[in-house]
Amino acid sequence: MQRSKQQTVKAHGRRSRSGQTLIEAMFGFVxxxxxxxxxxxxxTLMSAMQTNEQWAETAARAAGxxxxxxxxxxxxxxxxxxxxxxxxxxxxxxxxxxxxxxxGQVTVSTVMQVNMPIPMPLxxxxxxxxxxxQPLLATPAEx
Amino acid sequence: MKYRENAKRxxxxxxxxxxxxxxxxxxLLIYGLFQLSMIMGGSRQVRNAVDAGALNVSxxxxxxxxxxxxKYADVSDTNGKVGMSNVNRLWGKAYLINANLxxxxxxxxxxxxxxxxxDTAYQLAQNVNDQLFNELASSKNQDIYFHQMAGRRTANLxxxxxxxxxxxxxxxPIALVDRGDESNLTMQPTQIxxxxxxxKVDKGSKSYMQGYVPMTANNKKFTFxxxxxxxxxxxxxxSLFDASRADKAPLDDKGTTIPNAxxxxxxxxxxxxxxxxxxxxxxxxxxxxxxxxPQSYITIxxxxxxxxxxxxxxxxxxxxNFKQQRVHGxxxxxxxxxxxxxxxxxGGEYQAGSSINVILNAxxxxxxxxxxxxxxxxxxMDPKFxxxxxxKLFEQQQYxxxxxxxxxxxxxxxxxxxxxxxxxxxxxxxxxxxxxxxQWDPQTLxxxxxxxxxxxxxxxxxxxxxxxxADQSPGGTPQPYATNTGVMMWKPGxxxxxxxxxxxxxxxxxxxxxxxx
Numbered sequence: 064m065q066r067s068k069q070q071t072v073k074a075h076g077r078r079s080r081s082g083q084t085l086i087e088a089m090f091g092f093v094x095x096x097x098x099x100x101x102x103x104x105x106x107t108l109m110s111a112m113q114t115n116e117q118w119a120e121t122a123a124r125a126a127g128x129x130x131x132x133x134x135x136x137x138x139x140x141x142x143x144x145x146x147x148x149x150x151x152x153x154x155x156x157x158x159x160x161x162x163x164x165x166x167g168q169v170t171v172s173t174v175m176q177v178n179m180p181i182p183m184p185l186x187x188x189x190x191x192x193x194x195x196x197q198p199l200l201a202t203p204a205e206x
Numbered sequence: 207m208k209y210r211e212n213a214k215r216x217x218x219x220x221x222x223x224x225x226x227x228x229x230x231x232x233x234l235l236i237y238g239l240f241q242l243s244m245i246m247g248g249s250r251q252v253r254n255a256v257d258a259g260a261l262n263v264s265x266x267x268x269x270x271x272x273x274x275x276x277k278y279a280d281v282s283d284t285n286g287k288v289g290m291s292n293v294n295r296l297w298g299k300a301y302l303i304n305a306n307l308x309x310x311x312x313x314x315x316x317x318x319x320x321x322x323x324x325d326t327a328y329q330l331a332q333n334v335n336d337q338l339f340n341e342l343a344s345s346k347n348q349d350i351y352f353h354q355m356a357g358r359r360t361a362n363l364x365x366x367x368x369x370x371x372x373x374x375x376x377x378x379p380i381a382l383v384d385r386g387d388e389s390n391l392t393m394q395p396t397q398i399x400x401x402x403x404x405x406k407v408d409k410g411s412k413s414y415m416q417g418y419v420p421m422t423a424n425n426k427k428f429t430f431x432x433x434x435x436x437x438x439x440x441x442x443x444x445s446l447f448d449a450s451r452a453d454k455a456p457l458d459d460k461g462t463t464i465p466n467a468x469x470x471x472x473x474x475x476x477x478x479x480x481x482x483x484x485x486x487x488x489x490x491x492x493x494x495x496x497x498x499x500p501q502s503y504i505t506i507x508x509x510x511x512x513x514x515x516x517x518x519x520x521x522x523x524x525x526x527n528f529k530q531q532r533v534h535g536x537x538x539x540x541x542x543x544x545x546x547x548x549x550x551x552x553g554g555e556y557q558a559g560s561s562i563n564v565i566l567n568a569x570x571x572x573x574x575x576x577x578x579x580x581x582x583x584x585x586x587m588d589p590k591f592x593x594x595x596x597x598k599l600f601e602q603q604q605y606x607x608x609x610x611x612x613x614x615x616x617x618x619x620x621x622x623x624x625x626x627x628x629x630x631x632x633x634x635x636x637x638x639x640x641x642x643x644x645q646w647d648p649q650t651l652x653x654x655x656x657x658x659x660x661x662x663x664x665x666x667x668x669x670x671x672x673x674x675x676a677d678q679s680p681g682g683t684p685q686p687y688a689t690n691t692g693v694m695m696w697k698p699g700x701x702x703x704x705x706x707x708x709x710x711x712x713x714x715x716x717x718x719x720x721x722x723x
Contacts, residue, residue: 106239204493
């Protein structure tokens with residue numbers, strides 16, 4: 064009788080230890096998983112912003128090789144058509160262009176729609192903006 | 207019992223520690239990745255800024271201009287200056303002057319001042335070139351243009367709000383790329399005088415002076431800057447730049463050849479992390495010019511002289527007009543034996559008319575050598591001018607007997623002398639202010655011509671009684687007769703003083719009479 068009592072206590076001790084580990088693991092996951100998921104979103108957003116900057120650069124360079132604003136705008140937009148939409152970056156568009164012939168510079172701004180891979184409340188979609196400035200290269204030297 | 211409790215605590219603490227360690231590790235990993243991403247992004251920002259800055263430098267270098275010498279005012283820009291875009295034009299004029307001189311020397315037609323004129327033309331061009339070179343190679347100027355572009359960018363992924371600075375280097379690397387390719391100076395092979403070799407590049411229907419391949423005229427080296435036609439300033443690889451660096455692979459001893467490529471270094475740092483980038487770009491003015499001496503001119507003058515001889519002795523000289531006419535040259539001329547009246551029908555060579563074209567072709571000889579000289583010199587004013595246009599110009603111009611000479615020049619109403627329109631105007635006509643007809647001297651001709659006439663360029667074989675006839679009253683023995691001949695004299699000029707040549711057509715009709723019955 065005494066032996067069986069001792070066996071019962073041992074078994075209870077094992078169960079409570081494993082339960083505690085499980086609780087600790089669960090508690091850990093509750094902390095780690097959101098951090099990890101938030102990190103994924105942050106990295107995605109950072110990467111998207113950098114991609115947007117690069118596309119703005121590409122668009123500005125395309126506009127810089129044109130002689131007038133209309134053509135510059137067309138070329139900048141055309142350069143952005145090479146972008147292939149993904150589930151994360153759904154679109155990129157030229158927002159505005161400033162063709163300053165006097166200063167010999169063109170500034171192109173782009174806007175990018177970014178969908179978060181891990182949607183969070185009120186933070187499932189972002190709009191990234193970037194602008195780039197490039198010299199106007201197509202204008203001939205003064206006579 | 208105590209031992210058991212301790213063991214329990216340590217077991218439960220182990221799990222918690224593991225979780226904390228994992229969380230810490232994960233945060234560290236995320237932080238590391240974030241930093242890496244920031245550095246990579248910042249590096250890209252710096253690279254983009256340097257690329258844009260380098261492109262801006264190569265573009266804006268065209269704005270650097272230096273004042274030119276008045277002798278080269280006709281190849282300067284609208285403000286009388288020379289920059290990268292038109293420096294080849296300056297050298298083109300200097301080259302043509304020296305090429306003309308070399309041809310004059312080879313043909314023995316160089317006058318005493320010609321050689322020094324060639325030297326001065328070269329030296330003046332070199333002075334302007336060197337002045338421009340110093341401005342282009344200046345770190346200060348490159349700094350300004352680099353900051354116009356790169357200074358408006360930030361490397362905010364490395365250090366928010368921080369600008370991108372051009373690395374201060376002792377020297378700004380410059381390069382002479384695209385060696386052997388075309389310059390922005392178009393030319394016509396026929397505008398180069400005979401016996402002078404010019405390096406050229408044919409592209410489509412156009413010929414260009416060769417870039418960065420020194421060529422010689424009058425024992426002087428001329429180097430044109432390469433600029434690809436229709437190309438915009440663009441980035442080039444470092445290897446291409448390095449292979450053509452002006453300091454490592456110079457084209458001349460002086461090392462002042464105008465470069466066409468520039469390299470920029472820049473860096474950004476937040477104190478702990480520094481990122482640097484380098485970019486090289488090749489410049490292009492996107493503008494081509496014709497090689498020319500825009501303000502230059504040729505003179506043409508003609509004299510018709512009839513020499514009246516009696517018994518083979520000179521009696522009288524009478525100029526005649528550009529039409530056939532009967533002249534009573536010697537009235538009641540007293541000879542040792544009797545009095546005679548001598549008549550001549552002269553000017554028969556001008557039966558076809560009195561245009562310059564008829565006058566030139568009145569010489570019954572091959573006038574092509576003269577036409578070639580004329581065309582070459584006119585192409586110094588307008589390389590696109592053709593022989594057909596020259597013939598048309600001569601056909602349209604009637605020679606006015608009251609006019610002593612005609613001027614051929616390029617009328618150009620554009621501010622930078624790039625729209626030549628070849629015209630032929632008499633001395634009393636509407637000449638541009640840079641031609642002074644009063645300088646003309648009947649004996650020495652135009653003092654601006656630095657060549658000498660030498661032997662005639664074209665000599666017409668003498669004809670007898672073909673274009674002129676003689677008769678006398680009373681008749682004589684032997685029968686009166688008339689001969690007709692003509693020469694074309696060419697007095698060249700280098701173009702240094704604007705005069706590039708004078709064509710002199712001299713027609714001579716000799717009439718022979720006899721005192722013997």
